[in-house]
Amino acid sequence: MLTFFTNGFSPFARKVAMALAYKGLPHETIDGLAHANRERLIAVNPRAEVPVLVDGDITVANSSDIVDYLEHKYPQRPIYPADLKARVEARALERLADVRIDAILLDCSIWTWADRKDDPPPGLKEAGQRDLDKCFARIEEALSRFASPLPFGHLTIAEFTYWPHLAALRPLGFTMDVQRFPRLAAWFQAMRRETVCMDDAKRTAEFMRSIPTNTSFEREKIFWRGDRIEWLLARGYHDWFMGEIKSGRVLWPD
Numbered sequence: 001m002l003t004f005f006t007n008g009f010s011p012f013a014r015k016v017a018m019a020l021a022y023k024g025l026p027h028e029t030i031d032g033l034a035h036a037n038r039e040r041l042i043a044v045n046p047r048a049e050v051p052v053l054v055d056g057d058i059t060v061a062n063s064s065d066i067v068d069y070l071e072h073k074y075p076q077r078p079i080y081p082a083d084l085k086a087r088v089e090a091r092a093l094e095r096l097a098d099v100r101i102d103a104i105l106l107d108c109s110i111w112t113w114a115d116r117k118d119d120p121p122p123g124l125k126e127a128g129q130r131d132l133d134k135c136f137a138r139i140e141e142a143l144s145r146f147a148s149p150l151p152f153g154h155l156t157i158a159e160f161t162y163w164p165h166l167a168a169l170r171p172l173g174f175t176m177d178v179q180r181f182p183r184l185a186a187w188f189q190a191m192r193r194e195t196v197c198m199d200d201a202k203r204t205a206e207f208m209r210s211i212p213t214n215t216s217f218e219r220e221k222i223f224w225r226g227d228r229i230e231w232l233l234a235r236g237y238h239d240w241f242m243g244e245i246k247s248g249r250v251l252w253p254d
Contacts, residue, residue, distance in 0.1 A: 005032035005041050005052040008207030009113070011102055011164035012063035013051040014200055018160040019067045022196050023077050034216040047253040049225075064094065067157055079160065081152040090152060093142060094161045101135050101165050103231040104128045109172045113211055115219040121240045129174055131231070136181045143183035149190035162187075163197045164204070223251040 004020065004027045006013040020027055032041035032050040045052045045061045052059065053066045055073065060066045071080055081087045108128040111120050143151055152158065166188045169176055178185040191197045211219070222244070232241050244250050 002027035003030065003054040004028065005030050005037075005044065005050050005054075007031055007033040007050045008204055009033075009211075010050050011161075011168075012098070014164045014204065015063045015157075015160045016051045016053065016066050016070075017203075018163070018196050018200055019070055019079050019157070021199065022079060022155055022160070023070060023074055025070070025074055031216075033218075035218070036216065049223075049253060064091075064098070064157075067160070078154075079156050081156060086152055089142065089145075090156050090158045093139065093158045096135060096138060097161045097165055099227045100231075101132065103227040104131050104135075105165060105168055105172060105174075106228050107232055108174075109168075110222060112172060113208070113219070114222060121237055124235075124237065125173065127235045131235075132169075132174060133177075133180075136176060136184055139184050140181045143187060149186045151187065155194060155196065159191050159194070159197070163191050163200065166191070167197075167201055167204075218251070221249050221251045223253070225253055 002020070002025060004016065006017060006029055008014075008031070010033075030037055030040065032038075032045075032048075032052065038048065041050065041052065042048050044054055044059050047061070049061065051063055051066060052061045053069065054060075055069075058069075060069045067079065071078065081090055105128070108120070108125055110116065111118075146152070150159070166176070176185060176188070211217070229241070232238075
């Protein structure tokens with residue numbers, strides 16, 4: 001039996017959860033970010049990050065590595081394109097979301113889910129929208145090479161990566177201009193017709209509704225890692241971030 005350390009808020013864990021569901025792989029689910037499971041998570045990943053997959057005597061951390069492992073070990077219902085060039089393109093899309101879009105959305109959304117008594121620093125949301133639009137333009141250009149709303153003809157790592165982010169745009173106060181990005185909008189609508197995506201939406205909605213009254217998770221201190229810090233500093237929010245460090249509201253990996 002596979003053991004999956006996950007969390008309902010993490011887009012990386014949701015990516016893996018959708019891959020597991022798509023492949024029909026039974027697994028035990030453990031919320032690794034719940035206080036009660038912290039030591040179990042650290043035992044399999046000293047950085048205390050989700051997702052982590054344990055398959056017998058094999059432990060895999062990092063969403064991209066987990067999905068790649070699943071594809072090799074359980075090749076039924078492939079989640080990578082068969083064509084090598086298409087596979088490279090799908091992985092490039094995945095990387096853009098993982099290192100750029102995730103950072104923007106997480107950095108700008110803290111005040112919607114964390115226990116905060118302050119306001120976001122001035123201009124943060126506007127900077128986030130500008131950079132999201134740049135990402136959307138890159139995705140729109142990449143999608144222009146494909147005829148189908150699902151660019152690779154079936155659900156792949158690309159959809160499992162983008163669905164959590166695209167579904168979060170409106171709830172977090174961001175927009176995607178369908179006039180400027182029609183192919184991206186069509187791709188998102190195609191995802192909305194897929195059961196695996198809609199099941200993820202239901203799970204995530206239930207988890208988000210529980211956050212205000214759930215004491216199982218840390219909501220005062222924020223867990224930071226490289227890409228999210230990089231985006232903040234690159235947009236000039238050094239002083240704000242230093243204030244977070246000095247106030248003791250920062251958690252570091254490992």
